[in-house]
Amino acid sequence: xxxxxxxxxxxxxxxxxxxxxxxxxxxxxxxxxxxxxxxxxxxxxxxxxxxxxxxxxxxxxxxxxxxxxxxxxxxxxxxxxxxxxxxxxxxxxxxxxxxxxxxxxxxxxxxxxxxxxxxxxxxxxxxxxxxxxxxxxxxxxxxxxxxxxxxxxxxxxxxxxxxxxxxxxxxxxxxxxxxxxxxxxxxxxxxxxxxxxxxxxxxxxxxxxxxxxxxxxxxxxxxxxxxxxxxxxxxxxxxxxxxxxxxxxxxxxxxxxxxxxxxxxxxxxxxxxxxxxxxxxxxxxxxxxxxxxxxxxxxxx
Amino acid sequence: xxxxxxxxxxxxxxxxxxxxxxxxxxxxxxxxxxxxxxxxxxxxxxxxxxxxxxxxxxxxxxxxxxxxxxxxxxxxxxxxxxxxxxxxxxxxxxxxxxxxxxxxxxxxxxxxxxxxxxxxxxxxxxxxxxxxxxxxxxxxxxxxxxxxxxxxxxxxxxxxxxxxxxxxxxxxxxxxxxxxxxxxxxxxxxxxxxxxxxxxxxxxxxxxxxxxxxxxxxxxxxxxxxxxxxxxxxxxxxxxxxxxxxxxxxxxxxxxxxxxxxxxxxxxxxxxxxxxxxxxxxxxxxxxxxxxxxxxxxxxxxxxxxxxxxxxxxxxxxxx
Numbered sequence: 001x002x003x004x005x006x007x008x009x010x011x012x013x014x015x016x017x018x019x020x021x022x023x024x025x026x027x028x029x030x031x032x033x034x035x036x037x038x039x040x041x042x043x044x045x046x047x048x049x050x051x052x053x054x055x056x057x058x059x060x061x062x063x064x065x066x067x068x069x070x071x072x073x074x075x076x077x078x079x080x081x082x083x084x085x086x087x088x089x090x091x092x093x094x095x096x097x098x099x100x101x102x103x104x105x106x107x108x109x110x111x112x113x114x115x116x117x118x119x120x121x122x123x124x125x126x127x128x129x130x131x132x133x134x135x136x137x138x139x140x141x142x143x144x145x146x147x148x149x150x151x152x153x154x155x156x157x158x159x160x161x162x163x164x165x166x167x168x169x170x171x172x173x174x175x176x177x178x179x180x181x182x183x184x185x186x187x188x189x190x191x192x193x194x195x196x197x198x199x200x201x202x203x204x205x206x207x208x209x210x211x212x213x214x215x216x217x218x219x220x221x222x223x224x225x226x227x228x229x230x231x232x233x234x235x236x237x238x239x240x241x242x243x244x245x246x247x248x249x250x251x252x253x254x255x256x257x258x259x260x261x262x263x264x265x266x267x268x269x270x271x272x273x274x275x276x277x278x279x280x281x282x283x284x285x286x287x288x289x290x291x292x293x294x295x296x297x298x299x300x301x
Numbered sequence: 302x303x304x305x306x307x308x309x310x311x312x313x314x315x316x317x318x319x320x321x322x323x324x325x326x327x328x329x330x331x332x333x334x335x336x337x338x339x340x341x342x343x344x345x346x347x348x349x350x351x352x353x354x355x356x357x358x359x360x361x362x363x364x365x366x367x368x369x370x371x372x373x374x375x376x377x378x379x380x381x382x383x384x385x386x387x388x389x390x391x392x393x394x395x396x397x398x399x400x401x402x403x404x405x406x407x408x409x410x411x412x413x414x415x416x417x418x419x420x421x422x423x424x425x426x427x428x429x430x431x432x433x434x435x436x437x438x439x440x441x442x443x444x445x446x447x448x449x450x451x452x453x454x455x456x457x458x459x460x461x462x463x464x465x466x467x468x469x470x471x472x473x474x475x476x477x478x479x480x481x482x483x484x485x486x487x488x489x490x491x492x493x494x495x496x497x498x499x500x501x502x503x504x505x506x507x508x509x510x511x512x513x514x515x516x517x518x519x520x521x522x523x524x525x526x527x528x529x530x531x532x533x534x535x536x537x538x539x540x541x542x543x544x545x546x547x548x549x550x551x552x553x554x555x556x557x558x559x560x561x562x563x564x565x566x567x568x569x570x571x572x573x574x575x576x577x578x579x580x581x582x583x584x585x586x587x588x589x590x591x592x593x594x595x596x597x598x599x600x601x602x603x604x605x606x607x608x609x610x611x612x613x614x615x616x617x618x619x620x621x
Contacts (some may be wrong), residue, residue, distance in 0.1 A: 098598030109590025116584040275425040278418035
């Protein structure tokens with residue numbers, strides 16, 4: 001039982017990370033109907049920017065840990081969001097009215113570009129986040145040993161997701177994003193600046209992805225330039241699992257996927273854990289072809 | 302009624318290519334061999350992505366099934382490698398049928414993630430030495446060289462002719478398919494699924510047919526790949542391979558065989574040309590992908606629209 005709860009926490013914190021990345025996929029998909037394959041690499045860049053701040057800048061020497069975390073989070077989000085906006089301008093906007101699969105190839109090309117840029121700057125080997133920010137501290141709750149970093153990651157992702165949910169559902173900008181997701185032309189007719197909405201989406205999505213990268217660095221300690229593709233693929237799976245384009249769906253999908261993965265590696269086999277996630281995905285899609293929360297879109301005749 | 306004879310520059314291109322190997326050193330002939338293999342894979346994927354409009358990013362799985370079928374039958378049961386060619390195709394096709402049958406109704410991007418998932422499941426199964434026959438991450442080695450009429454094919458120059466003749470056969474077969482009733486049905490599904498259904502096309506069955514034919518062909522290519530390399534491992538069938546095949550199809554021009562061949566030249570050839578940039582070559586490659594897509598969003602050689610000679614159809618004698 002205790003082991004089970006421990007695994008549940010592992011799954012929840014991993015799931016929170018997946019959910020944050022999945023939100024980037026699902027928001028971009030919502031407004032552009034494009035799978036942003038470069039999103040996983042923006043996530044990697046987030047992890048590396050955090051690494052630079054911790055190791056090269058030595059941010060923890062000058063300020064106390066809590067302030068350091070906030071500064072790191074803000075810098076990473078700002079930096080990755082800038083890259084995201086640039087990516088959309090350079091690689092996706094010229095292809096907005098082209099066949100959809102052409103934009104996918106452009107996204108794959110951007111992904112290769114980012115991945116190799118990170119490799120050229122930081123080298124091909126693993127990098128290790130300095131431990132000491134969190135490692136020693138644990139929380140004791142109901143006789144359970146809870147590493148503080150996992151609780152922290154889970155808390156941050158939950159708070160960020162709640163904020164995002166209210167941003168999308170309750171603000172005027174959120175309403176504009178939802179309108180553009182439904183119909184570009186109709187949105188334009190009621191006076192929404194579609195390009196501006198797309199830019200906002202490419203600020204929010206990559207910022208969340210970059211934050212997730214920073215949290216992976218803090219949580220697992222080890223980062224590499226290729227990690228973006230596996231996390232990206234898992235998060236994309238999560239987005240599809242919940243129903244792509246659907247924001248609560250991405251959150252739910254991420255959490256479910258994280259739990260499945262940590263349970264599979266604990267109780268089945270670590271070597272097969274990735275295969276288990278995909279088998280579950282295929283089974284769920286066989287029963288619900290548009291994901292768990294995806295609405296059944298009526299086909300036009 | 303005479304069919305209008307149209308001249309296709311593709312055949313001139315093939316004649317030029319066949320004259321090249323004696324002039325090149327083995328290294329560049331091997332590059333041409335890889336181009337040929339990827340062109341065949343691209344054409345088989347083109348049927349699924351370009352013609353039927355299904356988003357498949359897991360083609361490497363079918364390729365892997367074919368290659369491993371050949372490798373296992375050859376190394377364990379000593380069957381001559383080329384005689385297993387049809388069987389490798391059959392196994393890959395059967396696998397495609399069984400896996401895709403329950404999920405063929407998924408739309409667009411949902412199908413995409415499932416094909417990625419299938420590709421990953423196959424790769425993980427191979428790495429974990431499923432059934433104890435795939436040799437885990439080391440793979441299988443000691444696959445025999447092909448033998449044709451008592452003549453063993455060894456050097457890159459000899460393989461060139463095997464691969465490129467197979468490519469020509471592929472081009473002929475897929476050209477015929479493209480202009481058949483089945484080919485038209487595929488295109489109809491791609492352009493408008495509901496209209497296709499309205500015309501009495503069994504959409505699910507045709508989609509499945511596209512997958513099975515494409516997978517069969519990829520499986521046969523896997524056989525040639527296995528005998529060319531004599532050693533295969535799961536690394537050769539990663540997600541990256543599927544991405545390369547997909548890029549070849551889209552970059553060349555989805556739905557166009559000529560485009561796919563040009564795409565194979567660019568995607569396999571460009572990294573060779575950028576060789577001098579050493580570690581930065583993939584950076585340039587990624588950038589080139591984005592720029593090429595922006596400059597030619599419909600691919601380098603977009604497929605020609607079907608054209609029919611209306612007069613000849615009207616003047617046809619329908620009396621029985």
